[in-house]
Amino acid sequence: MHNVLVTGGCGYIGSHTAIALMEEGCRVVIADNLSNSDARSIDRIEKITGLRPVLERTDISDAEACHQLFERHAIDAIIHFAAHKYVNESVREPLRYYRNNFVSTLNLLREMQLHQVRHFIFSSSCTVYGEPDTLPVTEESPVKQAMSPYGNTKQVIEEILSDCCKADENLHVIALRYFNPIGAHPSGEIGEIPHGIPQNLLPYLTQTAIGIRECLSVYGNDYDTPDGSCIRDYIHVYDLAKAHVCAMNRMMRKQQKQNYEVFNISTGNGYTVLQLIKTFEKVSGKKLNYKIVGRREGDIPKIWADTRKANEELGWKAAYDLEDMLRSAWQWEQRMQQEG
Numbered sequence: 001m002h003n004v005l006v007t008g009g010c011g012y013i014g015s016h017t018a019i020a021l022m023e024e025g026c027r028v029v030i031a032d033n034l035s036n037s038d039a040r041s042i043d044r045i046e047k048i049t050g051l052r053p054v055l056e057r058t059d060i061s062d063a064e065a066c067h068q069l070f071e072r073h074a075i076d077a078i079i080h081f082a083a084h085k086y087v088n089e090s091v092r093e094p095l096r097y098y099r100n101n102f103v104s105t106l107n108l109l110r111e112m113q114l115h116q117v118r119h120f121i122f123s124s125s126c127t128v129y130g131e132p133d134t135l136p137v138t139e140e141s142p143v144k145q146a147m148s149p150y151g152n153t154k155q156v157i158e159e160i161l162s163d164c165c166k167a168d169e170n171l172h173v174i175a176l177r178y179f180n181p182i183g184a185h186p187s188g189e190i191g192e193i194p195h196g197i198p199q200n201l202l203p204y205l206t207q208t209a210i211g212i213r214e215c216l217s218v219y220g221n222d223y224d225t226p227d228g229s230c231i232r233d234y235i236h237v238y239d240l241a242k243a244h245v246c247a248m249n250r251m252m253r254k255q256q257k258q259n260y261e262v263f264n265i266s267t268g269n270g271y272t273v274l275q276l277i278k279t280f281e282k283v284s285g286k287k288l289n290y291k292i293v294g295r296r297e298g299d300i301p302k303i304w305a306d307t308r309k310a311n312e313e314l315g316w317k318a319a320y321d322l323e324d325m326l327r328s329a330w331q332w333e334q335r336m337q338q339e340g
Ligand code: NAD
Pocket: 007, 008, 009, 010, 011, 012, 013, 014, 031, 032, 033, 034, 035, 036, 037, 038, 058, 059, 060, 061, 080, 081, 082, 083, 084, 085, 100, 104, 123, 124, 125, 126, 178, 179, 180, 181
């Protein structure tokens, strides 16, 4: 049984991953400063798994607090979700993003050295591909100049991890490049809880459907896509969670081909915003109030993943389709309304 430190484990993807790990028999310690989540995630995880993960309310960008965390717990592997994640916010507040995302990662790497922790999974993003020249994107597709400080933190942290692996053959790292995670746990007990006005499509859409927001703006219908709206590769958050378990098993079983590896994690299917809205209307039975507005600055017209490497080498494949993702997101939105 492995002891896994899940940083940012009260957040959206981290909480689902904690569940997937616990279902595999791992002991989970969550370190979260609750800057974008709340401690009720722990109750929800317990309700689903029957087990309560340890919660350390720790800001891992605080070097001493991070050190104490490693003194208190014997850790076999780390899954590092904790970061600020909003692209627009990062443009307005670059220093806050650079400080939190870099310093947290550097603190963890330092403590890993001190405590001989040798397995690390990093939450990276398809944002590293920028606007791709060819589709689908493979792990070999070029990493483009970052379009935001947030994106830059993902690129530079990948480089830092790669350099550390070159310098230390005992260190094992997997960077998972997520595409667009959406949806909620199949139990309906846990999901995304956006703080403030949602910046991503799905929470804005479900909040519109339930009446919290008046109208969803679709950013552009004049792109070179079948209906003119942007194409993304959406992935069910619980499929994404399970990819972390596969990545951890690969490291622990010493199956890595190199000690630093990168995988695209998604379904490999691209959908336009308007296709997604239609599918949502079908699974929810609700008519969505939306309007077409101008393009959003910085949006990539289309991107989807080549997932063969993850399918073949990680032995992982997405199980849920777009309807499943949207059904679970809608179920979760309704659940949040009931809870008030
Ligand atoms: P989230 O905001 O829901 O979760 C992040 C968690 O980290 C939050 O609970 C927050 O309180 C915590 N946190 C932030 N800074 C911290 C610190 N210094 N110390 C301790 N805890 C801290 O975000 P998410 O959507 O679950 O994303 C998780 C990771 O995946 C992030 O690294 C994000 O960049 C990456 N990612 C997300 C997406 C996406 O669309 N959601 C896509 C690609 C990559």
